[in-house]
Amino acid sequence: MPEFQYKCNNCERIALRWEGKCSSCGEWGSLEETPVSSDVKFSFGFDNPQPTIELSKIYDKEDSRYKFFSPELNMVFGGGLVPGSVTLIAGDPGVGKSTLLLKISSQICSENNKVAYISGEESGSQLKSRSKRLGISGNGMYVLETSDINYILNQLDGLKPKTVVIDSVNTLYDDSVESPQGSINQLKSSVSRITHWAKSKNTPVILIGHVTKVGDIAGPRVLEHMVDTVMYMESERLGINRILRCIKNRFGSTNEIAIFTMDKNGLNDLEDPSKxxxxxxxxxxxxxxxxxxxxxxxxxxxxxxxxxxxxxxxxxxxxxxxxxxxxxxxxxxxxxxxxxxxxxxxxxxxxxxxxxxxxxxxxxxxxxxxxxxxxxxxxxxxxxxxxxxxxxxxxxxxxxxxxxxxxxxxxxxxxxxxxxxxxxxxxxxxxxxxxxxxxxxxxxxxxxxxxxxxxxxxxxxxx
The missing domain is CATH 3.30.230.10 (Ribosomal Protein S5; domain 2)
Incomplete structure (x- = not known):
């Protein structure tokens, strides 16, 4: 048995010899040498095994979807936000991702619910300034300025929020993983833990992600497989229209889009998209x-x-x-x-x-x-x-x-x-x-x- 193997840091494919281009995902220079260990540990999505259940008796979470303030959002999400789901929204800097998530958080809070807003990029004062411009009071919205996934999960267990927003997923780190912040291993570990928490607590989590120069979501391809829904926010150059495009949705169609217009009050539904x-x-x-x-x-x-x-x-x-x-x-x-x-x-x-x-x-x-x-x-x-x-x-x-x-x-x-x-x-x-x-x-x-x-x-x- 060979002492070393080669693992793609993008799709996690294992190869017995080095390849310049991964034959699975097509990424160049992504294979890294890793030692082969006989002490193999398997990790599954849920820690506590459950007994077998007849499909007809399983509770359907989609029946309790949370309806947004926006018909456009309800359409692109497939009817609303599913409890326990993990959604990734990516887009260029300044396109309006944080603005959209602040308005979503504000509406959820207006119904006497708690929202945890995890900010790894902006300070609390910056979020307060942005919310004032958008006319958002912030009552019921709890801001946590950290990127430490262990501290985040500990605080969420005590807060018990209705929804969690993380801005952004690319800043998260797990101190139990021996790699620098922002690395592929850190990203996979952090997203895996927050996804497991969302499923176990039946609490929806919305992640904000970055994109690369060519428009792909920053991070490994496996990140898109770990979450339930993936959306891109797009805009015209110097234009006021924004398009939220769904490319993966385990709870609805991937052909729907939401169209918004940006003004001083933030993002608003476009009343007549055709115009x-x-x-x-x-x-x-x-x-x-x-x-x-x-x-x-x-x-x-x-x-x-x-x-x-x-x-x-x-x-x-x-x-x-x-x-x-x-x-x-x-x-x-x-x-x-x-x-x-x-x-x-x-x-x-x-x-x-x-x-x-x-x-x-x-x-x-x-x-x-x-x-x-x-x-x-x-x-x-x-x-x-x-x-x-x-x-x-x-x-x-x-x-x-x-x-x-x-x-x-x-x-x-x-x-x-x-x-x-x-x-x-x-x-x-x-x-x-x-x-x-x-x-x-x-x-x-x-x-x-x-x-x-x-x-x-x-x-x-x-x-």
């Missing part, structure tokens, strides 16, 4: 289209902008912000082949306004129309929204939740909707008198219906 991503539905800008994207169960209307320009490079550039680049390449190929428009010689830039990201294929037709608009230098018709997936044969495919999308478009004042011919099924509750449905079978029909260009009308090969 945050639109400029003006009356405007007729070349290369601009409105699509109805579904994020989780919420339809949000966003603006797609496309710009084409003759390329003087052997390989024309393709730049995409907010849309998968591979999807853009697919759509440009379909436009080139089915409409006879020369996209191959053009530089192409596609952008989603407002910092939104379109991940579903329902935006295909709108993206294609924006690209065609820029190529023809002809704007789309005003008050027009677009829904539809584009196939490789140029056909327009149906998308789910058509009724929700049409209702949202009608509420925002759109008069026309371009959509698949065979996708109008679940719209029984939609008032069709307020909006004109333009049904098309393929991308050629869509382009010739929307644009008046003679170039398209003279080219019948696309059909």
């Amino acid at each position: 945050a991503f639109l400029s003006d539905i009356n405007s007729n800008h070349v290369g601009s289209s409105m699509i109805i994207a579904l994020h989780g169960t919420r339809p949000i209307i966003v603006e797609i902008q496309a710009l084409t320009s003759k390329s003087y490079s052997p390989v024309p550039r393709r730049i995409s912000t907010g849309v998968d680049l591979d999807r853009i390449l697919l759509l440009t190929t379909v436009v080139n082949r089915k409409l006879g428009l020369n996209v191959a010689s053009q530089d192409l830039i596609v952008n989603v306004t407002g910092g939104f990201k379109v991940s579903e294929t329902a935006g295909d037709l709108g993206i294609s129309m924006a690209i065609i608009s820029s190529l023809l230098n002809e704007p789309l018709k005003s008050h027009l929204a677009i829904i539809g997936e584009v196939g490789l044969a140029g056909e327009i495919r149906q998308v789910p939740y058509m009724g929700k999308r049409i209702s949202d478009a009608t509420k925002l004042g759109f008069k026309r909707l371009l959509l698949p011919n065979h996708g109008v099924k679940d719209i029984a509750d939609v008032d069709l008198k307020a909006i004109e449905l333009i049904k098309v079978d393929n991308i050629y029909d869509a382009a010739t219906t929307i644009f008046d260009s003679k170039i398209l009308n003279s080219d019948k090969q696309g059909k």
Whole structure:
């Protein structure tokens, strides 16, 4: 048996020989030499073994979710905060993580509950100053200025809070672990202990985390597996909108987002999220289209902008912000082949306004129309929204939740909707008198219906 082994400090994979790149998580230079000990100790999530219980008789903690003051937060958390859950919220410095957690703490305290706010970065006076700016009294909120996990757990046992907030998880340390503060071993040990405490006390814990330069959560990948929920808080550069995006949730959907606006009073729910991503539905800008994207169960209307320009490079550039680049390449190929428009010689830039990201294929037709608009230098018709997936044969495919999308478009004042011919099924509750449905079978029909260009009308090969 070898005396040494190599352990990845990111995902904890064990290798018998050194590797420059971990074959499990892909991290470079993460394998460290560790001695092999015959005295192996196993650690489990719960110290006290419990007898077997029939599943139907186990108490469902989700039935007692705590409802937030914010419908947006309730949506992204899957209906509220689950007792005993551990949530990690990460984001860039200054994006509003601490502000959000202070407002959450304030609401919980307003219902005669205790909240323990563990601050390893800011002093109590700094938190007091921030809370005054936000109009938070702080009654019932107990601040603990320390990073020592042993002292923290000891104080929590005596305080018995309703909720615990730790700002931030990256500052925690366990003096029983022989490694410097902020190291991977310290982080794993501290999070493991606070997670075990949360489960045993049935108390929710919310952790604030840092991100790296490339946008990943700072710390080992195993950290994301240890917690129940992982969320990212994002913002536009110099913008006022904030998006809380869920990427892991053991108690709900990972497709939901919460959208807030930042002002002097902190973060507030955005009353009409669609308007945050639109400029003006009356405007007729070349290369601009409105699509109805579904994020989780919420339809949000966003603006797609496309710009084409003759390329003087052997390989024309393709730049995409907010849309998968591979999807853009697919759509440009379909436009080139089915409409006879020369996209191959053009530089192409596609952008989603407002910092939104379109991940579903329902935006295909709108993206294609924006690209065609820029190529023809002809704007789309005003008050027009677009829904539809584009196939490789140029056909327009149906998308789910058509009724929700049409209702949202009608509420925002759109008069026309371009959509698949065979996708109008679940719209029984939609008032069709307020909006004109333009049904098309393929991308050629869509382009010739929307644009008046003679170039398209003279080219019948696309059909």
